[in-house]
Amino acid sequence: MGESNILAIITTKNNRDKVGGGVPIFYADSQEEMEEMSSLLARITLAMVHDLENGIKIIVRH
């Protein structure tokens, strides 16, 4: 089992208070854009999308 790293955070603009730190954060305008963006980022980085179920998605490499 290797360690897992958070590569990026994707969320909508109204969730600004919930995210932060040293990871790239992407703000989407809508739910659809968030879905699309997270998918693309996961494919590009060969990582996986996880949903924290509070409007925040993270890209994690396992």
Next chain:
Amino acid sequence: MFEYSRMFIISLLLGFLARAFMLRIDYRQFPSYPHSYAIHLTLGAIAAALGALVIPVLLEKEFIAVTFITIAAQQFREVRSMERESLAKIEKTELIPRGEAYIEGIAKLFEARNYLALISSFATSLFYYYFGWPVAIIGGSISAYILHWFMKGPTVGDIAEVQLADITFKGKNIGIDEVIMMNVGEEEALEVWAKEGIGIKIIPKDEDARATLANLGQRQAILHDLAILMGVKLDQGLQHFSPLARLDIDNGTLNIIFIPQEPDELFIKEAVERIPVLESSQRKPLKDRIGRKAAD
């Protein structure tokens, strides 16, 4: 021809055939045809030659030669590290790796098989010395078969009951029953899991099996073999379809979720049952008094 040539040749042949008999290709495609075959058959022949030499050497009272045989036998240790190295190297190219425990198991097996060839040819020459060649051939074959039979380890079907299960969905989390196994962040991926995903429950038959199934190496071996037998829909960049094996820590059931290429439920069950239990992951807590008491 030298004095013991007939004894030597018959023993050598039988030992070599024993090695060849153990070297058959199955779904694991290992050893890879044909170059690994050449390597292992040659080494098997050398091992058989060593075994065949023991009796003639003793009859000639050449006791120093026995020490040479032990030195030669050391070479077979190299086989293990050779197999380990080559398998570890190709590990990176596997979508679902074998895992270190499985590699170690395979490497150990290839070393051991040379010794089995050696013992078979030694037994043959022993039979030849006492009873002549017809008995030598029959006795040698039987001892080779017995050795081979003894080396057969248990399979998952022997230590556990395999059942197919439905995947449960809780929000973005998927799993089996109460066990959450994976958080899938993409709607599309969740739909695929709902449509094509299959869950497997491997229920251990006793405490020994429970401890064995909990081993990470064993789990990885099950996933690897399952992926070969049933195929998995998986690629780089599609990590959300990775097959997973997670334990239900309350009762020791091993839960597996995966997306097969061939969703043939009967054969999936059979495939899991046929997967070998790794030597290195076998645990036997019930063999000890304390383990037995604790299991009550």
